[in-house]
Amino acid sequence: MDEPSVERDLDGLGEQATDGHTRLTDISGGTEGRSMASIPEYYAGKNVLITGATGFMGKVLVEKLLRACPEVRALYLLVRPKAGQSMEQRVSDMMTCKQLLLYFDADGLKLDTSPVGMGVQGFSVCRVSGGEACVRHELLFDRVREVNPDFHLKIIPISSELTQPGLAISPEDVERLSACINVVFHCAATIRFDEPLKHALQLNVIATQQLLSLAKQMQHLEAFVHISTAYANCNRKHIDEVIYPPPVEPKKLIDSLEWMDDSIVRDITPRLIGDRPNTYTYTKALAECVVQQEQDKLNIAIIRPSIVGASWQEPVPGWIDNFNGPSGVFIAAGKGILRTMRANNDAVADLVPVDMVINLTLAAGWYTAVHRPKSALVYNCTTGGINPFHWGQIEHHVMLSFKRNPLEQAFRRPNANITSNYLMNQYWILVSHKFPALIYDFVLRLSGQKPQMMRIFNRLHKAIGLLEYFSSQDWEWNSENMSMLMSQLTPEDRRTFNFDVRQLNWPEYIENYCIGTKKYVLNEDMSDIPAARQHLRKLRNIRYTFNTLLVVFIWRVFIARSQMARNIWYFVVSLCFKFLSYFRASSTITK
Ligand SMILES: CCCCCCCCCCCCCCCCCCCC(=O)SCCNC(=O)CCNC(=O)[C@H](O)C(C)(C)COP(=O)(O)OP(=O)(O)OC[C@H]1O[C@@H](n2cnc3c(N)ncnc32)[C@H](O)[C@@H]1OP(=O)(O)O
């Protein structure tokens, strides 16, 4: 099961490389002299189907497609109704960026939950009386609206629940999609690391299989772009742009899990996922295999981004709308809650900005449709091999950014450190997380409020525990197809659909990323920065006062009351004194 299973044959356009992998370089020769449509020209008049459009990457994809390819005919979005909202309402909210950001206690004052469990009093965006709070922030679609105020007319929501048979698409919609779709972008997935295997399999694998069946019915389909992850094969250290053999035959697993009840599946999950850290990476690997098996005559591209972070340039620098991956860690550190985390300072932090991933995705869609490779082309969309940056450097720049642009109502002054040493990390968890949480909860109890800090830390520890696997080691991805795709673009397309990761200036990117979490995730106002700085000064004074009181307390309890402690103390002081006198005397002699 070690050797890549894909054999490439690119419709006569390319040759097989000696290592068995065909790369885009091989193809480019075959297209010389042809007049090829630019990316916007290609998408002009096309009908595009997108899954996962309401998600982080889906939104950026929809925005960019509408803005950079204004002649695109229509975007059909497969959306499910959710949280009492119809799919039409959800799509309309998405376009006005009205988004459910934070949840509140029934008393409307305390933030109850957040994805990484960092909720803390004063962490809120706006306060409402019970239930949920909807906030509006800088609009993602503002730039599209400027170019085309009627852009919403191009968006056609299609009701679909991907975990249902036939994706729960009505027969009329199936007919409609089969007749008109030219390009499919499949972004939907569950990206939770703790997803029960059955559900992850249902959404990430079976839904992909069903979407491929639907795609085969599409009479005018030119390209099917599947979004995978660079970590689908994280059990390997070196990852090529090939589809590796799956850990298990997907069909066999689907059939076996069908009859098992949830508790049995839960029990056997660790055995099944083997050397992968979670059900997410496991099912994404199976999905790639399904794409390969079901390919038939479809023209397929597989995009494998690494850790997708805030945008680099578009629609605005630092745009981000969630707590996933590093964003939650940055926020927790910026709020002064997270003080320690297990990560390897020298390991490469393979972050890639969302706009670069989307630019590559659109370019790959164009390339796939124009060149029609017979077998799926895989694009490892990573930064580490070309423009590496390390977790230690990320830590430094995140701390610097949050000191310059502090978050509101921080719990403590931001001062987080990463360490690869397990015991050291446990020590700091005790001293810097659990001890302050106990004191804070004690103060809350005294003032008649419900203790909450310990609960928050427990959830935070669970979340960072799931991320540590990725921050404690590094991988080597071959990203030749990404480079070669870039070489296929016209100079104009290279500017509009820029995914040249060499141009990333990491310190600047991290600063914008941190500001983005403040502005777009926490919806904090930049004009409040002076007040936030004042708050940090107050926290620093509290710490100085606390430390002074602690020293006085220790003196009173241990030194002043015990003869032995006093003797040790005098011994240490006289030793220091003798050392100083000796040092002064010897320096006088040398003069
Ligand atoms: C030390 C500081 C310096 C920093 C330097 C070092 C940094 C190291 C960082 C390392 C990061 C490494 C990251 C690597 C990741 C690579 C993986 C590959 C990339 C991918 O392919 S996928 C993307 C990654 N996926 C994720 O990140 C998902 C991880 N998250 C989870 O698995 C779960 O969320 C988690 C963490 C298990 C938490 O689960 P849980 O406690 O159940 O919390 P929920 O997610 O269910 O959410 C709780 C609660 O909040 C509500 N919610 C949801 N969204 C929002 C929102 N936007 N605002 C407010 N509230 C929200 C949610 O509905 C839940 O409410 P309930 O009422 O339903 O409880």
Ligand SMILES: NC(=O)C1=CN([C@@H]2O[C@H](COP(=O)(O)OP(=O)(O)OC[C@H]3O[C@@H](n4cnc5c(N)ncnc54)[C@H](OP(=O)(O)O)[C@@H]3O)[C@@H](O)[C@H]2O)C=CC1
């Ligand atoms: N974010 C990252 O760091 C990385 C992501 N990826 C991949 O990129 C893709 C997009 O990720 P991202 O945007 O971050 O993920 P999000 O969680 O933000 O979005 C997931 C999308 O899938 C949709 N979806 C989930 N379940 C269903 C369902 N049952 N029926 C219909 N739609 C559903 C969601 O819709 P709804 O709004 O209804 O929940 C949402 O639109 C995924 O394939 C992921 O594996 C790869 C590497 C890194």
